[in-house]
Amino acid sequence: MFPILYLLFATVLCNGEFTRPPPGKMILTRHSKSSSYPQQVHISAVGTDHMRVSWITTDKRVPSIVEYGTYSGTYDLTATGEHTSYRYFSYVSGKIHHVNIGPLLPDTVYYYRCGRVGDEFNFKTPPAVVPIEFVVAGDLGQTEWTASTLYHVNQSDYDMLLLPGDLSYADTQQPLWDAFGRFVEPYARKRPWMVTQGNHEVEAFPVLHDLHPFAAYNSRWPMPYQESGSPSNLYNSFNVAAAIHVIMLGSYTDFDSNSAQYNWVVADLAKVDRSKTPWLIVLLHVPWYNTNLAHQGEGESMRKAMEDLLYKARVDVVFSGHVHAYERFMRIYNNKADPCGPMYITIGDGGNREGLALEFEKDHKSAHLSVFHEASFGHGRLKVINGSSAHWSWHRNDDSVSTMRDELWLESLSSSSACKVGSHFVASADHYEL
Structure with missing residues (x-):
């Protein structure tokens, strides 16, 4: 069934060029069992x-x-x-x-x-030690292309799925939250899904004070915020396989230096012992670096507020969504290539109902920092092999067997003598060469 569906919506021309697929139709998954059935x-x-x-x-x-x-x-x-x-x-x-x-x-x-x-x-359950494999898929939705992405994800084993925002695309239509939960259940009940919120989760009406933002998201998808000392479900952290610390940030809550989120991030980073937990990964929804025409500059205020923290802590990778395409940058700090900065990857191509963001700016100020980009639906895989090496790959949904279009090996910054990673993060700039 699924392979036929894929071939209807994606075509490879005779010269090998991939034809960008249109948005897929919504799939509304209904509940047909008793009211007591989970x-x-x-x-x-x-x-x-x-x-x-x-x-x-x-x-x-x-x-x-x-x-x-x-x-x-x-x-x-x-x-x-x-x-x-x-x-x-x-x-x-x-x-x-x-x-x-x-x-x-x-x-x-x-x-x-x-x-x-x-x-x-x-x-x-995930393993206690590396190796461990993550699937990363943002802006998922519940369309025919979402079905394609999840079908491809399920073709090989993985340990945990990371989703940097925009889950159901309910957009205030609450029954779509139920349809989404049923749609992803065959996958999400078998492996842990760790998510953060996007703009489609806000669902707020400022004039109606009894309708709180993120009501559906917070009720349905609680993350380990209390366990990580966070005051809000919109940002949290957790360890995986001892070697990896994952931080989920909130693009749609306060993030300036006086905010609760900022202060929590400082405290959370200070708890990470990089001699025992060499990998540091961050997820957020709105990308800080982006050469696509879509959503230009929307992450700039958060970047200015928090980029120093991530750089000083020697974060290895930052995953984001929001832009409906795939883009990988080199290691960056403050709009310049920096071997001690995070690698920024946009992966907002899970299958949303709005379609792909097709146009990238060739003359964008960050174009020279962008290594690879493509507007296609797909997903990514991050396999952490040990404390120093990991393999990243991005897989495009173009037929019944997904095509790996981008890959590279990553070295953790904690294993780099040039980047001077101490055992613990210190917020003061005096401890780092900026």
Whole structure:
């Protein structure tokens, strides 16, 4: 079914040039089972050895309980969690369940059942040590091209999916949040999905004070913000496989030097011991560097406010979305090539309903810093091999087998003698050569 769909929407010309696909049609995934049956099931990492299992039921009597174990059909362990719901105009959500389970063994398949109702699901925990593989896919949506992306993602094993904003593209139409949850469930219930918010998650009406921004996002997709000492679900951090620290930033909340987010980032970076956690990865929605005509300059104020922090901390990679295309830059600091700066990668090409951002500016001031760009739907893979080496690749959705169009090997800045990475980040510029 899926390969046929792909061939209908993408064509390779006889000279080998790829024809850019149009936006795909929306896929509305409906719930056809009982009101007590768990739907929109997804998991997310909480700490190094716990998972949060989230799901929704329209039956409000279903308990927030997860039964789980390492053998199919045998649930030796049970955890009880919490539930919430929200109202948006006349829309009232179902009962949204969140249950933390663990401690869990690394690199292990667990079988689980939600609310003592329905089918058994399973997931695999990430390994305790590298190597580990991430999938990175932004601006996902729920279209035919999203189906293509997730189909390709699922063709090989991975440990965790990172999504730098714009999930459902509900845009205030709350039933689309439910459709999205059902659409991604076959994937998100098997591997942890770690997300941050984009502009399509805001859903605010300033004149109506009882409609709080991010109501749906915060209710449905809680991330480990409390565990990371953050005061907001809009920014958080977590460790993966001991060697990697991931920071999720919020492009749509305050970020200046007096903000809660800025102060949290300083404190979070100071906790990272780079001798034990050599890789530092950041995700945010609006790119700080971008040569596409779309969304020009929108990330500039955040870059000016926070770029110094990321540079001083020797962040290895910054992933963003928002621009519906793929673009990879060299290592940069303050609009100049810098071997000790982060590598910036825009990957807002997951399958959104708005289509691709087709035009890149050849004369853009950052064009000489841009190594590769292409306006096509696809996804990326980051495989961290050890404390010093990782492999990045970007895969275009052009037929039933995705095509790798860009790849490179990365060296962690913590392993670079030239970049003078101390064991701990210090906010003062006196400790770094800028």
